[in-house]
Amino acid sequence: MKRIVHIVTALFCTGAVLQAQRPPSPVSPEVHTDNTVTFRYYSRNAGQVSLSGEFLSGRQPMTKDTSGVWSITVGPVKPDIYPYSFWVDSVLLADPNNTLIFANERFKRSIVDIPGTTPLVHSWQNVPHGKISYRIYNSATLGTPRPLLVYTPHCFDTTGKTKSPVLYLIHGGSDTEETWTKVGRANFIADNLIAQGKAKPMIIVMPYGNVRPAPTPDFTKDMINDIVPYVEANYPVVKDSKHRAVAGFSVGGGQTLNIGLTNPDKFAWICSYAPFTGTEEFQKNFGDYQPDADKLNKQLKLFSISVGTEDFLYESVKKNIAFFGEKKIQVKSFIVPGGHTWMNCKLFLATSLEQLFKE
Amino acid sequence: MKRIVHIVTALFCTGAVLQAQRPPSPVSPEVHTDNTVTFRYYSRNAGQVSLSGEFLSGRQPMTKDTSGVWSITVGPVKPDIYPYSFWVDSVLLADPNNTLIFANERFKRSIVDIPGTTPLVHSWQNVPHGKISYRIYNSATLGTPRPLLVYTPHCFDTTGKTKSPVLYLIHGGSDTEETWTKVGRANFIADNLIAQGKAKPMIIVMPYGNVRPAPTPDFTKDMINDIVPYVEANYPVVKDSKHRAVAGFSVGGGQTLNIGLTNPDKFAWICSYAPFTGTEEFQKNFGDYQPDADKLNKQLKLFSISVGTEDFLYESVKKNIAFFGEKKIQVKSFIVPGGHTWMNCKLFLATSLEQLFKE
Numbered sequence: 282m283k284r285i286v287h288i289v290t291a292l293f294c295t296g297a298v299l300q301a302q303r304p305p306s307p308v309s310p311e312v313h314t315d316n317t318v319t320f321r322y323y324s325r326n327a328g329q330v331s332l333s334g335e336f337l338s339g340r341q342p343m344t345k346d347t348s349g350v351w352s353i354t355v356g357p358v359k360p361d362i363y364p365y366s367f368w369v370d371s372v373l374l375a376d377p378n379n380t381l382i383f384a385n386e387r388f389k390r391s392i393v394d395i396p397g398t399t400p401l402v403h404s405w406q407n408v409p410h411g412k413i414s415y416r417i418y419n420s421a422t423l424g425t426p427r428p429l430l431v432y433t434p435h436c437f438d439t440t441g442k443t444k445s446p447v448l449y450l451i452h453g454g455s456d457t458e459e460t461w462t463k464v465g466r467a468n469f470i471a472d473n474l475i476a477q478g479k480a481k482p483m484i485i486v487m488p489y490g491n492v493r494p495a496p497t498p499d500f501t502k503d504m505i506n507d508i509v510p511y512v513e514a515n516y517p518v519v520k521d522s523k524h525r526a527v528a529g530f531s532v533g534g535g536q537t538l539n540i541g542l543t544n545p546d547k548f549a550w551i552c553s554y555a556p557f558t559g560t561e562e563f564q565k566n567f568g569d570y571q572p573d574a575d576k577l578n579k580q581l582k583l584f585s586i587s588v589g590t591e592d593f594l595y596e597s598v599k600k601n602i603a604f605f606g607e608k609k610i611q612v613k614s615f616i617v618p619g620g621h622t623w624m625n626c627k628l629f630l631a632t633s634l635e636q637l638f639k640e
Numbered sequence: 641m642k643r644i645v646h647i648v649t650a651l652f653c654t655g656a657v658l659q660a661q662r663p664p665s666p667v668s669p670e671v672h673t674d675n676t677v678t679f680r681y682y683s684r685n686a687g688q689v690s691l692s693g694e695f696l697s698g699r700q701p702m703t704k705d706t707s708g709v710w711s712i713t714v715g716p717v718k719p720d721i722y723p724y725s726f727w728v729d730s731v732l733l734a735d736p737n738n739t740l741i742f743a744n745e746r747f748k749r750s751i752v753d754i755p756g757t758t759p760l761v762h763s764w765q766n767v768p769h770g771k772i773s774y775r776i777y778n779s780a781t782l783g784t785p786r787p788l789l790v791y792t793p794h795c796f797d798t799t800g801k802t803k804s805p806v807l808y809l810i811h812g813g814s815d816t817e818e819t820w821t822k823v824g825r826a827n828f829i830a831d832n833l834i835a836q837g838k839a840k841p842m843i844i845v846m847p848y849g850n851v852r853p854a855p856t857p858d859f860t861k862d863m864i865n866d867i868v869p870y871v872e873a874n875y876p877v878v879k880d881s882k883h884r885a886v887a888g889f890s891v892g893g894g895q896t897l898n899i900g901l902t903n904p905d906k907f908a909w910i911c912s913y914a915p916f917t918g919t920e921e922f923q924k925n926f927g928d929y930q931p932d933a934d935k936l937n938k939q940l941k942l943f944s945i946s947v948g949t950e951d952f953l954y955e956s957v958k959k960n961i962a963f964f965g966e967k968k969i970q971v972k973s974f975i976v977p978g979g980h981t982w983m984n985c986k987l988f989l990a991t992s993l994e995q996l997f998k999e
Contacts, residue, residue: 306745306746324730324731326729326730327730327731369730369731370685370729370730370731371683371685371686371728371729372683372686372728372729372731372733373736374731374733374734374736374748375733375734375748377732377733377746377747377748378745378746380743380744380745380816382741382748384739385739386665386737386739387665387736387737388736389733389734389736389741389748405776405785407778407785410775410776412773412774412775413773413774414771414772414773414774415771415772415773415774415821415827416769416771417764417769419766426764426766457739462774468774
């Protein structure tokens with residue numbers, strides 16, 4: 282296996298000024314054309330370095346060469362985007378030579394993109410690209426400025442005054458407002474499906490959903506009283522329930538159920554991905570839930586719950602689906618292989634985007 | 641000192657489903673009202689944990705409590721935004737509990753924002769906010785799609801068709817297109833100075849400047865042939881040299897000199913921050929540079945070079961300033977205390993923004 286040292290090292294070492302103390306910077310990850318991947322980490326002092334990734338079961342030990350670079354080649358790996366980390370002795374850390382970072386408040390993982398030969402729905406493709414705007418709104422509910430990301434499709438710029446439908450898309454607990462783009466590639470998924478005519482052009486709003494100590498009730502208020510009005514004041518959007526969707530993953534999937542089902546006059550499209558529903562607010566709202574199912578089914582254009590069969594929430598989500606079914610609410614379940622992962626999130630989102638705002 | 645454990649831990653542990661294996665997640669960093677800062681890191685197994693930060697000289701050892709949380713309180717620290725890392729035994733890593741990450745290709749550092757009591761020029765202030773758009777252009781020069789960020793000021797949205805001047809702002813070597821916003825807070829600096837009437841409203845384009853193996857000549861071509869045309873095709877901007885500026889830090893400061901001085905018909909404003917000029921291309925273009933100084937001085941509205949006296953490039957930059965002075969080019973030098981840091985980058989940018997596009 283060829284060892285490749287980042288060329289920038291040479292630049293800094295041969296330049297007129299030498300910035301000392303920089304350790305070698307091996308290329309990592311290196312994705313090969315056969316879908317095998319080489320990971321590298323430099324350390325002269327570590328006793329053990331291993332790789333942990335969502336394409337592996339368990340940690341895989343890496344081996345050190347004489348220059349202090351630890352490496353491992355794994356796979357071939359099924360093309361997708363996966364989180365991974367290094368264990369260096371007892372320390373778990375992101376790959377220092379990879380700028381693709383899993384946006385999260387509690388851990389630092391890197392992500393590796395294995396593109397394969399056929400472009401995937403989340404891959405960069407040579408189609409017109411929308412843009413992601415980083416914005417700040419003042420939340421009166423939470424008493425603080427908060428970030429949100431807004432995807433606008435390519436045609437939003439070129440056609441000017443068309444009014445768009447809006448998907449409000451919420452990350453998982455401890456993720457951030459960047460996770461749906463940095464890990465979930467929501468923008469590329471939308472670019473590709475819109476270019477192929479499979480999804481309606483839409484705005485996608487990705488707020489920061491973490492609110493402590495009570496993530497669900499306060500965020501529901503923030504969504505209804507602050508986020509939606511902010512978006513509708515700043516973008517040309519259609520302001521009715523048929524042109525508003527809410528979707529989210531994990532804790533965000535629980536927030537989605539809460540936001541959508543307690544506000545069916547505002548959201549006609551509800552897509553919950555692997556929802557975490559073990560919150561007090563969920564119990565409060567749905568513990569003795571007695572909806573007018575006929576009315577609700579007329580209000581909702583789509584109510585779907587998605588989950589993977591190896592998800593640690595699978596049994597819980599199956600109970601959610603059964604619960605809403607018993608209440609005579611039309612719920613579309615989408616059960617696929619896989620775990621509580623962002624690989625599945627991308628699939629769930631792509632599936633929703635092909636359904637939303639069509640009638 | 642009070643030990644604070646992130647409340648989300650409680651959520652996950654008391655929920656109906658328990659996601660095991662999550663380590664405790666202490667609050668870190670915690671900035672106190674007296675500008676002292678507490679940093680925390682959880683590890684039961686580490687032998688030594690220490691803090692390394694640009695507000696400290698050398699590593700400071702942290703101490704472990706009985707729950708396995710290592711901590712240190714430092715300061716008071718002068719309000720600013722600083723990079724820092726933890727050393728855990730022999731491993732240098734970013735703070736796993738801090739989402740503010742230094743965008744860089746070769747290291748992972750966290751950043752801590754010490755706001756102080758008087759809002760700083762880079763602080764969030766309650767003024768109208770512009771937005772940052774993440775975009776992709778196809779570089780014919782480099783044969784690949786490349787990312788860039790575009791800051792548009794608040795008034796850009798509200799006034800519609802006003803044509804703007806554009807600042808092209810380049811990061812340092814091994815930084816990324818996100819470093820000027822994530823670390824340099826270019827957007828907040830612009831928001832604040834525009835709101836105060838101190839800076840002209842302008843678009844700021846932050847491209848990805850790393851091109852290997854030759855960062856300067858190829859990026860200059862990319863800027864002239866791809867980036868500027870992309871921006872001018874997609875934004876309502878004034879297309880003449882008096883309404884184009886180029887600025888950059890370190891390797892980006894060297895690129896700035898190259899882009900600006902080899903294209904004075906295209907850029908009338910050149911602001912180079914702590915330039916790294918030890919590249920072959922710089923020697924090629926400026927080794928026996930014999931400009932028509934009179935003509936150049938008429939073309940350029942501003943040519944400034946900024947550096948800190950403790951910058952490892954200080955002597956080199958002083959030579960650059962002297963060199964251009966000997967060629968009778970009017971160069972404005974801006975020499976301040978401090979090193980080759982993003983604390984100084986923010987100051988350099990704020991200073992430039994008050995100068996640009998004014999006559």
